[in-house]
Structures are given as C-alpha cells and as structure tokens.
Amino acid sequence: MALPLPHRRHRLxxxxxxxxxxxxxxxxxxxxxPGMDGRRQWLVTGHDEVREVxxxxxxxxxxxxxxxxxxxxxxxxxxxAYDPPDHTRLRRTVAPAYSVRRMERLRPRVEEIVEECLDDxxxxxxxxxxxxxxxxxxPALIACEFLDVPRDDQAELSRMIRESRESRLPRQRTxxxxxxxxxxxxxxxxxxxxxxEGLIGVIVREHGAAVDxxxxxxxxxxxxxxxxxxxxxxxxVAVLLFVTHPEQMAxxxxxxxxxxxxxxxxxxxxxxxxxxxxxxxxxxxxxxGREIRAGDVLTCSMLAVNRPRGDRFDITRExxxxxxxxxxxxxxxxxPLARLQLQVALPAVFRRFPSLRLAVPEEDLxxxxxxxxxxxxxxxxxxx
Numbered sequence: 001m002a003l004p005l006p007h008r009r010h011r012l013x014x015x016x017x018x019x020x021x022x023x024x025x026x027x028x029x030x031x032x033x034p035g036m037d038g039r040r041q042w043l044v045t046g047h048d049e050v051r052e053v054x055x056x057x058x059x060x061x062x063x064x065x066x067x068x069x070x071x072x073x074x075x076x077x078x079x080x081a082y083d084p085p086d087h088t089r090l091r092r093t094v095a096p097a098y099s100v101r102r103m104e105r106l107r108p109r110v111e112e113i114v115e116e117c118l119d120d121x122x123x124x125x126x127x128x129x130x131x132x133x134x135x136x137x138x139p140a141l142i143a144c145e146f147l148d149v150p151r152d153d154q155a156e157l158s159r160m161i162r163e164s165r166e167s168r169l170p171r172q173r174t175x176x177x178x179x180x181x182x183x184x185x186x187x188x189x190x191x192x193x194x195x196x197e198g199l200i201g202v203i204v205r206e207h208g209a210a211v212d213x214x215x216x217x218x219x220x221x222x223x224x225x226x227x228x229x230x231x232x233x234x235x236x237v238a239v240l241l242f243v244t245h246p247e248q249m250a251x252x253x254x255x256x257x258x259x260x261x262x263x264x265x266x267x268x269x270x271x272x273x274x275x276x277x278x279x280x281x282x283x284x285x286x287x288x289g290r291e292i293r294a295g296d297v298l299t300c301s302m303l304a305v306n307r308p309r310g311d312r313f314d315i316t317r318e319x320x321x322x323x324x325x326x327x328x329x330x331x332x333x334x335x336p337l338a339r340l341q342l343q344v345a346l347p348a349v350f351r352r353f354p355s356l357r358l359a360v361p362e363e364d365l366x367x368x369x370x371x372x373x374x375x376x377x378x379x380x381x382x383x384x
Contacts, residue, residue, distance in 0.1 A: 009303070009370075009375065011362075011367065012237065012269075014304070018303060018304055025288065026044065026049045027043070027049060028042065028043045029042055030042070039280075041296070041297045041298075042290075042296060042298045043299055044298055044300045044301065045305070047305050050300040050301070050302075050305050050323065051323075051327050051328075052287065053298055054276065054326060055327060055329075057084055057087075057328070057329055058282070059281065059285050060280065060282065061083050061282050062080060062279060062330055076212075076214040076218040078218055078222055079330065079333065080276075087330075088329075090211065091329070091333065093206070093210060093211050094203065096206065097198075097202045098335075099336075102202075103336045103337065103340050106142075106145065106340070107340060110142055110340055110344050111344055113145065114138055114345045114348050115348065117134050118134065118352050120133065120134075120137075121134050122352065122353075126382065126383035127382060128383075129381055130236060130239055130380040131232070131236045131378070131379055132166075135233075135380070136228075137158055137162070138235060139227070139228045139231035140157075140158035140161045140162060140228045140232070142231075142337070143223050143224050143231075146198060146199055146337065147187065147198045148196040148197055148200070148201055149187065157180065157183060157224070159176075160180050160183075161224055161228050161229075162232075163176035164176040164179075165225065165229050165373070180225055181217070181221055185213075187200065187217075187220055188213050188217045188220065191216075192204060199223060200216055200219070200220055203216065203219070223334075227334050227337075229374060230273070230338075230374045233373075233375065234267075234272045234374070235342065237270050237272055237375070238266045238270065238342060239349060239380065240270075240358075240377055241269065241270045241313060243356055243382065244362060245313050246357075248313060248314070248315050249350055249356070252315060252346065253347070253351060253354060256351075259343050260343060261315060261320065262346070263339055263342045264320045264322065265313065265315050265317050265320040266313070266315075267324040267342075268321070268322035269311065269313045271306060271375075272375045273326075273370065273374060274301065274302055274375060275299050275300055276300060276302070278297045278298060278299045279299075279300070280295065280296070280297055280298075281295060281297075281298065302323050306322045306323060306324065353382075356383075356384050357384070358381065358382065360381050365377055365379070365380070366379070
C-alpha cells in the first residue's frame with residue numbers, strides 16, 4: 001500500500017492511515033514520484049526526528065530537489081529557497097521588520113482593517129462566502145499596510161492579489177499576478193528614494209545595497225501573494241473550525257482573554273501547512289536508525305507532529321505546542337504578523353456575528369489539498 005502523502009486529510013483531520021504510520025515508527029520510505037530523478041523519498045513523522053531534520057541545514061538542504069541556477073534565479077528573496085550563508089544574510093536583514101514593537105505599532109491599523117471588512121461583510125448580508133469577502137481582503141490589505149503601500153493603491157492591489165490565486169480564468173490569474181509583480185518593482189524603486197516605515201523601507205534604511213532590488217521585490221511579492229494566500233487560508237479554516245465547534249466559539253466570545261491560547265490551539269489543530277519544503281540529504285546520514293543516502297528527499301509531516309491520535313480542539317488547553325510555523329532556520333518569520341491577525345480577527349468576527357453558522361451542510365464543503373498551495377477551504381458560506 002502506498003504511503004499517504006503528508007497533505008492528505010479527511011476535511012480538517014489527518015487521514016487514519018497517517019496515525020497508522022505513527023504506530024509503525026518515526027521514518028518511512030515510500031515510492032519515488034515522477035520528477036525526483038529516482039531519489040529515495042522518506043516521510044518523517046516522529047516529533048524528535050522532524051525537529052532534527054529541520055534544525056540541521058548542514059546535513060539537510062532546503063533547496064528544492066530539482067535544483068539548478070535557473071530555478072534559483074526565479075526565486076529571489078524567497079527565504080525558503082535559500083541555504084546558509086545567503087539565507088543567514090537575507091533573514092538577518094528582514095527580521096527587524098517583524099519585531100514585537102512593530103507588530104504592536106501595526107495593531108491599531110489591523111483592527112481598523114478587520115472592522116472595515118466585517119462592515120462590508122455585514123452589508124452584503126447572509127448567506128455570504130467568508131473566503132471571498134473576508135478571509136482574502138483582510139490579510140491582503142494588512143499585507144499592503146505592512147509594506148507601506150499607499151492607501152489609494154491598496155484596494156486595487158488587494159483585488160489583484162486575490163485574483164492572482166483565486167480567479168477561475170487562467171488569463172485573469174496571469175494578468176493579476178504580473179500586475180502584482182510589476183507593482184512590487186515600482187514599490188522598491190519608490191522605497192529606495194523614500195524608505196518610509198514598511199518592510200522594504202526598514203531594509204533599505206538599515207541595510208542599503210546589502211539587499212539588491214530583485215531580492216527586495218521578491219520579498220514584497222512573497223508578502224503580497226504567498227503570505228496573504230496562506231493567511232487567507234488559515235483565517236477561513238480557523239472560522240470553519242470554530243463554527244463546527246460552537247461551544248468553543250461561544251467560549252471565546254464570552255472570554256476574549258483566551259484568544260492567545262486559542263490562536264495557538266487552532267494553529268496546532270488546523271494548520272494550513274502539512275509539510276514544509278522537502279529537505280535533501282547532503283551526505284550519507286542516519287535518522288531514527290535508518291540509512292539515508294546523499295540526495296535522498298525527506299518530507300516532514302506537521303500533521304503527524306501536531307495532531308496525535310484521539311486529539312480534540314480545546315481552546316483552554318495549556319501550552320498547546322506545535323510546529324505550525326516550522327522549525328529551525330526556516331521557522332516562519334511572519335509568525336508574529338499571522339498571530340496578530342488571528343488574535344484581532346477571530347474575536348471581532350464572533351462578537352459581530354454571535355449566531356454565525358454554516359449556510360450549507362458541512363459535507364458539501366470542498367477543500368484544496370495542501371501542496372503546493374496551502375490547504376484551504378474553497379468557499380465558506382456562512383449565515384447569521
């Protein structure tokens with residue numbers, strides 16, 4: 001029987017076969033897939049082994065298994081595509097933009113954006129698709145704010161961000177994606193002249209030419225498209241999780257002080273990233289007592305680590321540890337911003353719409369598998 005890939009789920013839950021693998025051990029060889037050049041592939045399901053692989057860039061490279069300079073040239077500024085020392089250099093320049101102080105300075109604007117989007121949602125009336133009319137515009141507008149995009153440009157850029165991923169018309173997806181790329185290049189040129197307070201401005205002001213324009217544009221594009229897409233997926237999945245656990249939704253509404261722990265619990269229970277980018281063994285090594293050859297590809301299952309058998313969603317859980325944002329040098333830099341959005345948006349949603357519920361049977365919902373895009377619910381019809 002072929003092993004289940006780490007992105008296979010039954011709705012929000014791991015497939016039963018994954019828990020079966022956990023009983024067998026922490027490391028599993030599975031059939032080579034097309035495009036892997038015959039390399040052996042391994043699924044890592046043990047907590048300690050996942051941390052071991054993700055924390056050791058000297059033995060396990062994050063470069064994509066099919067890797068060449070042409071591929072690399074198309075990914076400037078994408079931290080997940082870099083190994084040290086380039087990764088170290090680039091991450092060091094970006095990290096200050098995600099400081100606690102900057103997140104708290106951004107909070108009032110995040111609160112405004114959330115309330116404005118919920119005003120729009122309420123004006124539309126129920127039933128309404130939460131994905132299209134709230135889960136996408138909230139993080140897209142916050143990403144614009146984080147990058148210090150002028151307010152007059154934000155609505156149009158937010159529309160292009162969503163269409164670059166969600167439009168069912170290929171030509172429109174392409175045109176919107178190119179529109180975002182073109183905008184990021186112009187934004188970088190503008191920030192070279194007048195840095196301002198956004199992500200690109202912080203890097204320009206503090207590091208100057210240490211980061212080139214292509215990398216700056218790549219960082220901006222990653223925040224506007226990839227990060228916004230991931231946050232849209234996580235916000236929609238979070239709301240789905242709560243509306244299908246109404247007692248937990250009521251508890252958070254009654255006790256908003258639980259929001260920090262509730263955020264960690266939902267990230268653990270319903271993370272939209274089942275596995276980070278595969279790692280490639282750089283030399284012959286041993287993991288969990290098994291021989292891994294140089295060139296072998298290892299995929300780490302976050303579902304296996306975060307969702308033990310018999311797990312349940314409980315926002316009062318003490319210290320809900322998880323690896324939803326990865327581990328090691330590729331731990332998600334945007335985690336503070338993602339947490340801020342969830343901590344602001346979820347209480348606001350449940351306060352504004354206390355009777356929030358699904359407008360369709362749960363079994364009618366459709367989900368997008370988790371690779372290469374984040375795991376997501378395609379539409380989330382809600383009523384109140």
